[in-house]
Amino acid sequence: MQINWRLRELTLKIVYYGPAMSGKTTNLEQIHSHVDPLKRSELLSLKTAGDRTLFFDFLQLELGRIGTLTPKIQLYTVPGQTYYESCRKVVLKGADGVVFVVDSDVNRWGSNLESWKNLFKHLQSLRIPLERTPIIVQFNKQDLPNAMSPEQLKKLLNLGNNAVVSAAAIRGEGVLDTFKLVTRNVMAQAQREMA
């Protein structure tokens, strides 16, 4: 979170985290394609030749004036592939909120679990306070015929009070709901911290 009192700007960072190919970049692409170009930046993607995220994707949205501040929301994705561990940690630095994108494909449960544990390991190593960092879980690819149900996934990840959203990001379903939920939670946390 960055607050510039002269410009009355509040900038918040939200990171889309999750295993490889779970749909993190797709979420940002959908947001980018549905948001008024005057209210967003261009989508920045650092990709490999194989079109996989190498470092991060980045998109900034401007919400307009709310109360006395103008919030800007910065969205990042991390590279999902396991060998980009250091990059994930770097991108998570300074995160105000996280969207954990789950691949609902039944064959990917191991990758989901590994990535979920990995997220907490990094948050702890970066000293990001878990109790003050909203983490929203998106069950993506619910449109797949072999998708695990939200109930099964909740059990698998041993989710406590985390808010969850079902999605099929490739069709745009659940993308806005996820974004709204995480933004609302992050803003509420920012408000509590500023009060």
Next chain:
Amino acid sequence: MDNLQDQDRNYALNIRVGLTIYPSQDKAIEQALLLLKDRCPAQFILLADSSGQLISIQGERGSLDVVALSALVAGDVAASHEIAAMTNQLDSCQMVLREGKKSSSFTCEAGKYMVLFVQIPGETPLGWARILIRETAEKIAEIVDRLPDPEDHLAAGLDNMPLDASLDSAIDSLWMG
């Protein structure tokens, strides 16, 4: 006065980022960057926080996407920081030079929370630029570390609740369907 300073200190500690920039600090940062631009001389300067959020720019930006550049500079410095940590070279005020024929650029840490990007013309001596950039980075870090002026407290309106229920409609208005 002491009481006010204590409140400010507590306030800064409660905000977990990071980084809160008050009007007097913003002005002092702008002056430091302007001085660097003139003395170097630099073509373009960008200051962002370490998570990639733009704070200030000086010089000709042209069609440059400064928002994206802030994210990249922060990523660059953070990656460099990790490399230094892994190779046991970690030191304060890490600096990376990108040397080109027409121009060169430096990226460096400015204290704990900020990163500085400076682009200089090819003819500017690199050693000279390096010294000035390091000095400026340290000065900016000091500016942000010091307590805000009492006037800042009033200007910020810290007792106002700045965010309200119009958040949902603001998000909805982003979406074109």
